[in-house]
Amino acid sequence: MSIDLKVVMKNKAIxxxxxxxxxxxxxxxxxxxAMIGADMSTGAGVSTMIGFSVRWAVPFIFLVVAASSxxxxxxxxxxxWLLRNRKYIGICFAVAMAWQGLFIFIMSYFFREYYFADVYFFRDELEGSIGYIFLPAMVLTSFEFGRKHLSSKQWKLLHKSGIYFLWAYPFSTYWWSFSYYYGNPEPLDYVYYSFGFLAFALRxxxxxxxxxxxxxSGTPVVFKVLGSAIIAFGLFVFASGRYWRExxxxxxxxxxxxxDxxxxxxxxxxxxxxxxxxxxxxxxxxxxxxA
Structure with a gap:
């Protein structure tokens, strides 16, 4: 008995x-x-939960980026199916990021000394804050009550810019981890770095x-050869960041x-x-x- 994948993917449950x-x-x-098991009475414990929650969020934004491609x-x-449910996968990302936002608030409010001594870096703070500005705006305008206040061009600009930025932040973080900027990367860092790269490469x-x-009228052979060589070089650059970063x-x-x-x-x-x-x-x- 064969399974009709089209029918399966249209099941209301998924x-x-x-x-x-x-x-x-x-x-x-x-x-x-995980929060119950973590030591939430210390800055280090809260910091662990920030990282834990964002690891849940990252796959969803990468899937959203790759869906149409x-x-x-x-x-x-x-x-x-992925394209049809892109909005709901994006909202799952927002839920995970809301958890991260909660832990960041706990960190910055209750463990200020630890936060500014061990966590805070101005540009990271700026990048993260921009992401948290985009995210609620995108969620609200994903529904008719919010979308009706924007023109079609405004909506597309907001969502495309937001998706790219929300993809760029975790991807760049894992790139730096891969390049040993944040210490020895974990196996999951390699997976997420590759996943983030693949999501945009598909676009x-x-x-x-x-x-x-x-x-x-076709592409000249010289451009095909040169372009293919450049693409191959780009793949090499992707895989060798730790060697050329510095x-x-x-x-x-x-x-x-x-x-500056x-x-x-x-x-x-x-x-x-x-x-x-x-x-x-x-x-x-x-x-x-x-030509």
């Missing part, structure tokens, strides 16, 4: 609000159990597919203005995203229309 409750309730229970590249029942690939379909960062921040920007401009000078910039350039060349 769609829309039922999917949200199916994910968010067990997730919250696990976080509460998966349907473009590999149309089928699962990508369509680049989907963009390339749309460009390819629009080509009227000299590249030093080079990019040599000018005083660049070093690093103190307050989120993600500057964008080392975590260099591999994706390179892959995007290669994709553009591979799909370049003949």
């Amino acid at each position: 769609n829309q609000w039922r999917l949200f409750w199916l994910i968010s309730i067990p997730m919250s229970i696990v976080i509460v159990i 998966l349907q473009t590249l590999f149309p089928g029942p699962f990508p369509m 680049i690939a989907a963009w390339g597919k749309r460009r390819q379909q629009a080509i009227q 000299p590249v960062t030093a080079f990019l921040t040599t000018p005083k203005w660049s070093a 920007l690093e103190l307050w401009l989120p993600f500057w000078p964008y080392e975590p995203f260099l591999s994706l910039f390179i892959i995007g350039l290669g994709t553009m060349l591979v799909t370049k229309n003949r």
